[in-house]
Amino acid sequence: MTHFRLKILDRYIIGKFLGTYVFAIVLILAITIMFDVNEKLDSFLKAPLKATIFDYFLNFLPYFANQFSPLFTFIAVIFFTSKLADNSEIIAILSSGMSFRRLLRPYMISAAVIACLTFVLSAYVIPPANVKRIDYTNTYVKNKRVDYGSNIQLQVSNGVIAYINRYDNNNSTGYRFSLEKFENKKLVSRLTAQTIRYDTLHRWVARDYMIRDFKGTREEIRRGTRLDTIIPIEPRDFLISKNDHETMTTPDLAEYIAHQKMRGVANIKGFEIEYHKRFAMTAAAFILTVIGMALSSRKVKGGMGINIGIGLVLSFSYILFMTVTSTFAISGMTSPLIAMWIPNIIYTIIAVVLYRRASH
Numbered sequence: 505m506t507h508f509r510l511k512i513l514d515r516y517i518i519g520k521f522l523g524t525y526v527f528a529i530v531l532i533l534a535i536t537i538m539f540d541v542n543e544k545l546d547s548f549l550k551a552p553l554k555a556t557i558f559d560y561f562l563n564f565l566p567y568f569a570n571q572f573s574p575l576f577t578f579i580a581v582i583f584f585t586s587k588l589a590d591n592s593e594i595i596a597i598l599s600s601g602m603s604f605r606r607l608l609r610p611y612m613i614s615a616a617v618i619a620c621l622t623f624v625l626s627a628y629v630i631p632p633a634n635v636k637r638i639d640y641t642n643t644y645v646k647n648k649r650v651d652y653g654s655n656i657q658l659q660v661s662n663g664v665i666a667y668i669n670r671y672d673n674n675n676s677t678g679y680r681f682s683l684e685k686f687e688n689k690k691l692v693s694r695l696t697a698q699t700i701r702y703d704t705l706h707r708w709v710a711r712d713y714m715i716r717d718f719k720g721t722r723e724e725i726r727r728g729t730r731l732d733t734i735i736p737i738e739p740r741d742f743l744i745s746k747n748d749h750e751t752m753t754t755p756d757l758a759e760y761i762a763h764q765k766m767r768g769v770a771n772i773k774g775f776e777i778e779y780h781k782r783f784a785m786t787a788a789a790f791i792l793t794v795i796g797m798a799l800s801s802r803k804v805k806g807g808m809g810i811n812i813g814i815g816l817v818l819s820f821s822y823i824l825f826m827t828v829t830s831t832f833a834i835s836g837m838t839s840p841l842i843a844m845w846i847p848n849i850i851y852t853i854i855a856v857v858l859y860r861r862a863s864h
Contacts, residue, residue, distance in 0.1 A: 575823060666684075
């Protein structure tokens with residue numbers, strides 16, 4: 505237990521790391537607010553002040569901070585470690601007999617704190633907050649909701665296929681609906697309706713319907729004006745808006761992806777990318793911490809500015825790289841899992857090389 509007890513130096517580095525991290529976030533968020541207000545001023549003036557503050561900004565700021573957490577982590581490490589190196593504190597620490605590996609420990613503890621915070625926020629806290637934020641932007645800034653769909657076809661359950669020619673979410677009504685049931689690849693039943701209206705959870709009301717049951721060579725037909733039925737689908741299963749994946753917690757996201765794959769829905773790449781991105785971003789805290797510490801632990805000509813410049817280039821390139829690789833998954837060139845972890849794999853190699861150079 506004594507071996508893992510935090511010493512004064514550990515607490516000092518952890519305090520500097522996390523303090524600089526928070527300071528960087530506050531500074532960037534202050535700048536972001538200024539640009540965001542300038543860009544959306546007309547919308548903010550039209551919206552109620554209470555909604556702007558509590559529904560938008562209080563939910564936008566954690567979302568933005570979490571999205572760029574790797575950048576803030578890297579800047580924090582580069583900034584305060586360069587300052588320690590400039591003041592010859594790193595040299596003094598290593599000269600006292602402490603190994604470079606031991607010096608890395610408080611950095612990794614700090615990275616673990618940031619990684620845990622990032623994961624909890626992205627997995628459980630921010631998605632419900634995004635519901636309010638996105639609803640605000642759809643109402644007062646620009647409506648990006650998908651309220652209409654056409655030629656919708658999906659597998660409701662094993663061997664059951666639903667089709668809606670057109671769906672209008674404003675009145676929760678689908679037109680020219682059919683529900684076909686197959687057994688051993690043979691059609692055994694077909695329900696058609698002129699309209700079908702979504703009522704409550706999985707409850708649909710079909711109007712002007714006809715049911716055809718195929719029993720061998722015989723066919724039974726039933727007709728009616730109204731049929732209350734349970735169909736395990738919801739409008740959100742086929743009306744997918746651009747930012748829907750940001751409104752789901754990680755467990756909900758995993759369940760949704762599994763259900764949509766079973767139903768044969770094709771446009772779920774964004775949901776899979778978001779799911780794997782949350783784990784990849786958590787791991788990035790450790791990788792970028794090692795890179796930042798290895799880069800800035802030695803004095804260089806040009807002082808702190810050179811290290812900060814290199815740090816900014818690497819951190820922005822990491823975020824850019826992750827954005828580029830996500831397009832690989834969208835285009836089908838690779839799986840979302842591989843696409844989201846390619847930057848981490850490459851930057852892990854960079855981290856190992858820089859760590860070995862710095863520790864010798």
